[in-house]
Amino acid sequence: MAKYDKKRIGELIDGTLEFYQLKEMMSSHKDPERFEIYREVLQDRVSWDDPILLPYGLHLYIVQKTNGDRIVKCDCGYEFCDFKENWKLHAQIFVRDTEEKMNEIYPKLMSPDPEWQVIREYYCPGCATQLEVEAVPPWYPIILDFEPDIDTFYNDWIKKPLPKV
């Protein structure tokens, strides 16, 4: 079974591996210790101290607060909400609902027709990073993408203690 060190996982995160290296990682049986190494690399990279429980998306983490809360936090330090809530409701939104706004992203005829479908861009209020994009018809409820069962994951699946404050 393959095993990778922190340096290799760092390169994976940075997207600097050559394709043959990625191919090897795809074809090999998965390395069970990946999660811990990955979590440590990410923890080393953020400027704050809250322990990362789970990487939740590009720039987003579920972190442990001292008061016991588990919240969604951006790597810029912006804190969204409890992880059971939808962080998008605490973000900034920009909706492309006209041909003109669509044409900023797609050539003519290659964008969705805003009468049928709009594009919703969710930005971090702290660093203005575009964290998620939804392409949905008007009125569509904002999607709560992912509700992880963190305790089962640590306790029953990987059988490791949860990172502590």
Added chain:
Amino acid sequence: MAKTLEDVQQRKKAIGWDGKTLKQMRKEMDEISRETGHYAGLTTLSFKETDPIRFEKIYSKLRGGVVHARETAKKVAASPIVEQEGELCFSLYTPEADSIVTSTGIIIHVGTMGAAIKFMIENDYEDNPGIADKDIFCNNDNHVGNVHTCDVHTLVPIFWEGEVVGWAGGVTHVIDTGASAPGSMPMGPVQRYDDGYQVTCRKIGQNDTLSKDWLLESTRSVRAVKYWTLDEKTRIAGCHMIRELVLDVIKEEGVEAYKQFMREIIEDGRRGFVNQVKTMLIPGKYRQASFVDVPFKDLDLPSFAKLNTIIHTPSKITVHKDAKLEIDFEGANRWGWHPFNATPVSITSGIWVMLSQTLVPNDRINDGAYYASKFGIPYGSWFNPDDIRSAHSNTWHALVAAWSPLWRGLSRSYFGRGYLEEVNAGNAHTSNWLMGGGYDQYGQLSAMNSFETSSCGVGASAVQDGISHSAALWNPEGDMGDMEIWELLEPLIFLGRQILPGSGGSGKYRGGNGWQSLRLGWGAQEWTMFVAGAGVMATDCGLMGGYPASAGYRFQANKTDIKERVAKGLPIPLGGDVDPDNPTYEENMDAEIVYRDRQAVSTQETFGDYDVIMNYLRGGPGFGDPLERNPKQVENDLNEKYILLRYAEKVYGCVFTEENGVYTVDLKETEQKRKEIRKERLVRSVPTKEWMEGERAKILNEDAAIQVKHMYAQSFALSERFTDEFKEFWNIPEEWMIYEEDLGVPTLGSHINRFKQRNNIDIKR
């Protein structure tokens, strides 16, 4: 010869194991598997554990043999879809129709052929028409569980000393099934009776010989007879190779060992799947949705089919504590009078195709995984119609859209666990389908469906761009085919193939680009053409800040002056329509009719020499914020014509200098520009909760296009849970509701409605 009493009694002898009928065996297998949670009740794998080498040897022999059967049989076919694109697949089943091993190819049919065998078992084929050694059965009936009419199955029982020890099944995607329009996935059918020749698990041969009545009837029922006939020979050849293979294995290993093996390999598949879920995923819930347009209002169709609507497919993946994988599609909307309907078997089988490319990327594709998972398929939805009249000929239009978000759900797991190399933002909507038929350049009655679609763009991953113009979800061995071969087979000359800039979704990692080919009518007579693709909607979101792949459109010109222009040596349209904001095709020809619009599905229209039609193969969605893309990669994209300059500037925030048509990115200016774009984002955006107030007001005022309201009305009518979640999210009062019958659009066939008493129709399925 007169039959003796003994002969008759002999026939009645059950063909299952230990004197059981196949029906009894099927029932017992379902019961014991359900009760124990293990396939066939196997809590231990005694054969595998005590003699693993022998076990693996049998597996390798069967798997290798099934793959070999596909590769060999493929050479019999003449159809470019089968021979060039490899749109065929073979599978070996247990007597009760659980799959043991499968070849490469369109493995969605593991499930559909299994459904056909189960249908025969359920309908007592053992008694009538009888199931005997050397029989040949055929099926392509959509409502039995097929994907669409053009997927024709050949099914052959395998006997050992009077007992059925299994079934061999082969499927090819035939070019034409005699539907109301030519081609394998026609536009035009809106009812089952338009979908073409449907064969319901029919016995078509005995003693390894096809019946004359079958040969005559089937070849008189379809266009492109040559391809139909050779496809059938392909399927039979493959099935017979597999039958020989199984009999050889039994001779070598003994029938008891083979029987034990087939049980254990499926239970092993089930365990392997559970193990993969635990290794790769994170327990929890994942939600996503897809949408695809049905723009039928202005098409030449029966009045009850003429409406614009949207196919809605929300999905919730639940990874349970015990690693059971559940996918629930509650909230999906109604089936309709369009050829995009599907069956439960086709949507779930397709999910296995997808999972075999990501979660279970190995050769042990069998029904074990099926026993480790659970699906919620709403009755009355577009993939579980409550009416046998539904049409299915172009079901992929909806299926490829429905599957795409599942990649995103799984990718959130991979991302969380650090398996970034597995992340995939989604699959392309594998279209356009370019189809037509008539008398071809050889004077033969023929049909075509361009399989250039097998090379669409792939979704971006978390560590690299999606591969451009390369693959399709349904057949990962994608190959766009050689232009020279297509020109031999189709009465259309290539005026070029070109990458379409901006067709892959923008992002830190870009979705793989799509491309276009431009075709010129040449040499056919009485030929018609039409297109089928996603048009006004992106069929998926991007992932984690990436944009969706671009939507579709069509270009077609009839009665052009290209003949005269060629004679005079004047320019003609060539290559792709690389910038639709500044189109050039029309500058290089005159035409009486030009379609340049979002109507990306059309019905048959005559197509003559020097008429022009574009095939636009879609890109994949992007990953991550485009402002984080390495500026050097943006520069490369620009110089390689994967994106247009203005989007390199606006979307990616890059600044360039140009010399002799070569662009160089200015890193310092780019950094500055990206900072400014971020500032602008915060200025032009609003807090989400504030925006929600305005959107809520629109909902209360019922302010949306009819097709949008129609989509919601259908989902509301079918699903209480979707309705409740919708209302709760927007905080909408109890009395607010949108009903289909208030929208002024046809509602024929809308039977299931939780707001209404059921009408008195005996619905046939």
